[in-house]
Amino acid sequence: MGKELIFKALRHEPLESTPWVPFAGVHAGQLKGYSAMEMLQNADYIVESLKETYKLYMPDGLPVIFDLQVEAEILGCELLWARDNPPSVVSHPLAGTTEIPCLCTLPTAESGRLPMILDAMRRTKAELGDDVALYGLICGPFTLASHLRGTDIFMDMMTNKPYVKALMEFCGQVSCRMAELYIEAGMDIVAVVDPLVSQVSPKMIANLLSDSFTAVFDYIRSKGAFSSFFVCGNATKQIEVMCKMRPDGISIDENVNLAAAKEVSDQYNITMGGNIPLTTTMLHGNQQDNMKAVIDLIDSVADKTNFIVSPGCDMPYDTPKENTVACAQAVKNTEQCREMVKNYEGSAFADIEVEIPDYENSEKVIIELFLLDPDQCAACTYMLASVVDAYEEMKDYAEYRVYKYFIKEDIARTMKMGIANLPTMCINGKQAFISLIPNKDELLAAVKACVK
Structure with a gap:
């Protein structure tokens, strides 16, 4: 039983x-x-x-x-x-x-x-x-x-x-x-x-x-x-x-x-x-x-x-x-x-084309949030909220983008970026906070450090 x-x-x-x-x-x-x-x-x-x-x-x-x-x-x-x-x-x-x-x-x-x-x-x-x-x-x-x-x-x-x-x-x-x-x-x-x-x-x-x-x-x-x-x-x-x-x-x-x-x-x-x-x-x-x-x-x-x-x-x-x-x-x-399935190799997402931002020439610092699902995953919800709550203070020099791991193109992007753990926050293409939600001061300091 x-x-x-x-x-x-x-x-x-x-x-x-x-x-x-x-x-x-x-x-x-x-x-x-x-x-x-x-x-x-x-x-x-x-x-x-x-x-x-x-x-x-x-x-x-x-x-x-x-x-x-x-x-x-x-x-x-x-x-x-x-x-x-x-x-x-x-x-x-x-x-x-x-x-x-x-x-x-x-x-x-x-x-x-x-x-x-x-x-x-x-x-x-x-x-x-x-x-x-x-x-x-x-x-x-x-x-x-x-x-x-x-x-x-x-x-x-x-x-x-x-x-x-x-x-x-x-x-x-x-x-x-x-x-x-x-x-x-x-x-x-x-x-x-x-x-x-x-x-x-x-x-x-x-x-x-x-x-x-x-x-x-x-x-x-x-x-x-x-x-x-x-x-x-x-x-x-x-x-x-x-x-x-x-x-x-x-x-x-x-x-x-x-x-x-x-x-x-x-x-x-x-x-x-x-x-x-x-x-x-x-x-x-x-x-x-x-x-x-x-x-x-x-x-x-x-x-x-x-x-x-x-x-x-x-x-x-x-x-x-x-x-x-x-x-x-x-x-x-x-x-x-x-x-x-002894000879089965598995399906893959590597053939999906995604465009990686040009961080070097971007006018603003680019914050990218790689999330499982911001509506269902509490850790993802609060990582996104940490950016939203601080955004008013950094919107003149930063922007943010959200990628969701249940969308095929976002899965491919996550893999292409070498993201191994979710949620992860990248700043100008570098993994800044991996399975870690920053407090407001930590986030603002990390973003300001990337301002040209």
Whole structure:
């Protein structure tokens, strides 16, 4: 049974086969013809979509929703809704103030969209819970703090550390409350999803963030559920400090070498999950690309315990279902699929023509943002916001351009520029901030240094 296979992986027991968790997210709605906005506001649509996901993709584990803005909306952030992405945060209640929200604002079962979400969780548990492990995804404390505070949080980390600690403590309490509600609704695993962790140095994490995360994982364990720590971006340097926070599992995206990361997590007996490439493979690839990606992942791992195969993050809405079926087949029938793709070289983007700017002769400094998806990836959202927020002060001598890694031409440009990790900010063609969101002073200084 798939559910027990996930449990074995998170209990760090020997596995008879590799567990498979498709992070279908709003893609599940696409399978039934629902937009992201429709699905994420309707329990009937969520349950219907998850049943279709279960039927098509044969998952061992399955997230009920993938929306990191639920808590932010409850706490006063305004959201911008989209057809094919979860909503994005467009206002920050704590911008310009160093207040800490009152504990009376902690979510309850009646807050925001929670009545609908909890209903969907209970119904999905009744429909699928005997066979598949259900994941309840919550927004991690640091990303939630960023939703509330905006880009000011990155300057706070340099100039007002006590405030950051206090805000993190509050956001950790929000995470614990959400975990409690989701566990009561039948969730087997609570995944703490915090994309922005990869944008902070391990030392800063240890000093300012770790206590709150550790408290959340300890709380989930005390409630009898499993925990997983989702992070986006190049979290290679952060893996060890994440392990020290004591989650049962960690999930990474394609920016991280899974085999190398697993060598670190194995030292702490923590399960590692990931990291099928989302856009180059799942969205724009073919079935052979997806089979080969999964088989290469499985083959890269020497010790098959403490291992779950999954997409690198929330699957793009328009991912062809045949590609995800191919991933499922590669996990479930690995030897057969290995034979099918043994001589396959893979498709490529190198033949797409792109024009690189003439940085030397440009009148203005050119800032280029290479992002996964500024509407869906929180780290990308805040890297873009760091430029937008500072743009008024540098618009006379700088301009910025945004490239999105789900557009084929932008993928080709990313490859031609030699960008290995996303998000990355280039200034006049040089990689200035790699998986690191600058504060305003750092950004302005880096741009001014390039003014002719």
